[in-house]
Amino acid sequence: xxxxxxxxxxxxxxxxxxxxxxxxxxxxxxxxxxxxxxxxxxxxxxxxxxxxxxxxxxxxxxxxxxxxxxxxxxxxxxxxxxxxxxxxxxxxxxxxxxxxxxxxxxxxxxxxxxxxxxxxxxxxxxxxxxxxxxxxxxxxxxxxxxxxxxxxxxxxxxxxxxxxxxxxxxxxxxxxxxxxxxxxxxxxxxxxxxxxxxxxxxxxxxxxxxxxxxxxxxxxxxxxxxxxxxxxxxxxxxxxxxxxxxxxxxxxxxxxxxxxxxxxxxxxxxxxxxxxxxxxxxxxxxx
Amino acid sequence: xxxxxxxxxxxxxxxxxxxxxxxxxxxxxxxxxxxxxxxxxxxxxxxxxxxxxxxxxxxxxxxxxxxxxxxxxxxxxxxxxxxxxxxxxxxxxxxxxxxxxxxxxxxxxxxxxxxxxxxxxxxxxxxxxxxxxxxxxxxxxxxxxxxxxxxxxxxxxxxxxxxxxxxxxxxxxxxxxxxxxxxxxxxxxxxxxxxxxxxxxxxxxxxxxxxxxxxxxxxxxxxxxxxxxxxxxxxxxxxxxxxxxxxxxxxxxxxxxxxxxxxxxxxxxxxxxxxxxxxxxxxxxxxxxxxxxxxxxxxxxxx
Numbered sequence: 396x397x398x399x400x401x402x403x404x405x406x407x408x409x410x411x412x413x414x415x416x417x418x419x420x421x422x423x424x425x426x427x428x429x430x431x432x433x434x435x436x437x438x439x440x441x442x443x444x445x446x447x448x449x450x451x452x453x454x455x456x457x458x459x460x461x462x463x464x465x466x467x468x469x470x471x472x473x474x475x476x477x478x479x480x481x482x483x484x485x486x487x488x489x490x491x492x493x494x495x496x497x498x499x500x501x502x503x504x505x506x507x508x509x510x511x512x513x514x515x516x517x518x519x520x521x522x523x524x525x526x527x528x529x530x531x532x533x534x535x536x537x538x539x540x541x542x543x544x545x546x547x548x549x550x551x552x553x554x555x556x557x558x559x560x561x562x563x564x565x566x567x568x569x570x571x572x573x574x575x576x577x578x579x580x581x582x583x584x585x586x587x588x589x590x591x592x593x594x595x596x597x598x599x600x601x602x603x604x605x606x607x608x609x610x611x612x613x614x615x616x617x618x619x620x621x622x623x624x625x626x627x628x629x630x631x632x633x634x635x636x637x638x639x640x641x642x643x644x645x646x647x648x649x650x651x652x653x654x655x656x657x658x659x660x661x662x663x664x665x666x667x668x669x670x671x672x673x674x675x676x677x678x679x680x681x682x
Numbered sequence: 683x684x685x686x687x688x689x690x691x692x693x694x695x696x697x698x699x700x701x702x703x704x705x706x707x708x709x710x711x712x713x714x715x716x717x718x719x720x721x722x723x724x725x726x727x728x729x730x731x732x733x734x735x736x737x738x739x740x741x742x743x744x745x746x747x748x749x750x751x752x753x754x755x756x757x758x759x760x761x762x763x764x765x766x767x768x769x770x771x772x773x774x775x776x777x778x779x780x781x782x783x784x785x786x787x788x789x790x791x792x793x794x795x796x797x798x799x800x801x802x803x804x805x806x807x808x809x810x811x812x813x814x815x816x817x818x819x820x821x822x823x824x825x826x827x828x829x830x831x832x833x834x835x836x837x838x839x840x841x842x843x844x845x846x847x848x849x850x851x852x853x854x855x856x857x858x859x860x861x862x863x864x865x866x867x868x869x870x871x872x873x874x875x876x877x878x879x880x881x882x883x884x885x886x887x888x889x890x891x892x893x894x895x896x897x898x899x900x901x902x903x904x905x906x907x908x909x910x911x912x913x914x915x916x917x918x919x920x921x922x923x924x925x926x927x928x929x930x931x932x933x934x935x936x937x938x939x940x941x942x943x944x945x946x947x948x949x950x951x952x953x954x955x956x957x958x959x960x961x962x963x964x965x966x967x968x969x970x971x972x973x974x975x976x977x978x979x980x981x982x983x984x985x
Contacts, residue, residue: 396714396715397715398953398954398955434952439747439899439900439928440746440747441744442744442747442748442749442899442900442948442952443744443749443951443952444951444952467744481953483953483954611739611740612739612740612741612742612743613742614742614749614751614948614951615950615951615954617711617714617954618707618711619705619706619707619711619712619950619951620705620742620751620753620951621727621736621741621753621756622740622741622742622751622753623739623741624736624737624738624739624741624756625739626738626739630735631735632735632736632739632756
């Protein structure tokens with residue numbers, strides 16, 4: 396792990412505020428599922444680096460999928476060829492490498508498709524094995540890397556909430572259908588919290604192991620800020636950066652509402668009625 | 683460069699750049715990136731008598747040139763620290779300053795007694811300033827009488843050099859620094875985070891699960907510089923400057939204001955090598971200016 400200066404080799408703007416960034420620096424020994432913290436040379440506001448799952452790593456090039464949601468990701472999405480940025484990584488845990496004959500169901504939503512893309516490209520299954528993908532988004536504009544994931548997988552089911560591309564519905568619904576029809580050895584899910592929660596539940600009901608890649612606000616990415624806490628089924632919290640991002644879905648309490656920065660999950664849904672802020676929890680401090 | 687004047691009680695610092703509590707884990711996390719023995723010291727994550735899981739998420743949010751955190755002092759507890767963390771830090775050759783969190787004088791005394799004489803431990807930093815702890819915390823840390831009592835309780839339980847970490851939320855930092863000295867502290871660190879709040883205007887909810895959090899980062903540096911200036915003029919013990927030190931220039935600024943040493947905190951979130959970078963920059967500056975570290979302390983020219 397280290398922090399290395401990379402430069403933007405290529406940026407491809409996609410509909411829906413997505414960009415595919417190809418950065419050139421030095422070879423990272425990264426596994427699918429791992430992430431990097433990214434920061435441009437823009438002074439101290441915004442302050443923190445941003446976490447991004449690796450969508451591909453080839454020699455000194457890394458590919459990332461960025462959606463402009465807040466100030467930091469907007470700046471990253473607006474980078475131009477040649478711009479410098481600091482890349483810290485690779486960080487966190489990786490997906491378990493599929494066995495050659497393993498039948499794996501990948502379930503992705505939005506930018507969550509990035510690490511699944513890396514996994515699908517890095518792990519072409521052999522005879523008897525398969526990589527089947529369910530790829531969901533709010534609309535057809537929310538399916539970046541659709542062609543790329545199709546090229547890497549055996550089959551892809553697209554599904555959108557508004558029906559503007561593929562099937563009409565939720566990724567978890569398509570996943571439940573596939574689990575009922577085919578037999579899979581493992582589910583790998585990455586996307587918004589409700590999607591992963593549904594995937595975890597469906598996989599558990601089908602008796603299929605499920606790996607997820609957790610997303611959370613984080614300041615550091617390497618286990619020191621303790622900001623990226625996710626409620627753990629064993630009690631206490633998992634840290635998305637250092638216990639994850641890839642964890643077995645059974646280790647997470649999915650019923651807990653994981654509050655990500657609202658911009659990344661619910662950009663267009665203001666609360667209808669004002670709510671009184673919850674009281675500060677007595678006895679718990681800040682540090 | 684001589685470090686002769688860089689002392690916290692009996693502890694001679696090899697240089698004035700430390701890693702701040704809560705931003706370097708137990709030091710071992712930084713050791714994956716550089717040799718932590720070269721730093722002036724490592725201030726560990728705040729340790730409590732029992733392990734703490736911390737607050738429900740979201741625990742952090744970003745603010746202009748800063749961030750709010752409400753981690754809730756998640757830590758492994760003092761016993762696990764002694765068993766699993768300190769031996770590794772000792773092997774790494776780090777100067778270890780254990781940050782401890784008590785909610786009362788009695789707890790500070792218990793923590794100090796538990797840590798007293800631990801091989802590889804060089805000093806204690808008493809967290810007298812955590813915002814929002816029901817007992818102790820700010821209420822203990824902003825009342826000079828109670829602060830003095832808590833420091834004295836720890837003092838009576840250990841021979842280790844003691845640093846009292848002070849809150850910025852006071853009208854008279856000098857009085858707190860003097861109270862810490864009177865209680866037997868060998869130094870004060872100034873400052874802890876300052877309480878803040880941020881609201882998501884779309885959801886109309888606080889952006890932190892704990893509603894309130896501590897503000898850190900470059901946004902608070904001018905506050906820290908002012909408090910270091912005031913505390914160092916009011917008290918006879920050394921002041922360690924903490925708050926928004928991102929670059930070596932910020933360390934020089936803190937020292938000019940009166941700091942004997944500085945702690946690098948939030949900057950380590952941006953870059954694990956931040957404290958080392960600050961130290962190397964400070965060293966290069968001192969070499970170029972032909973200065974000893976201690977010649978910077980309080981050297982601000984005020985008419």
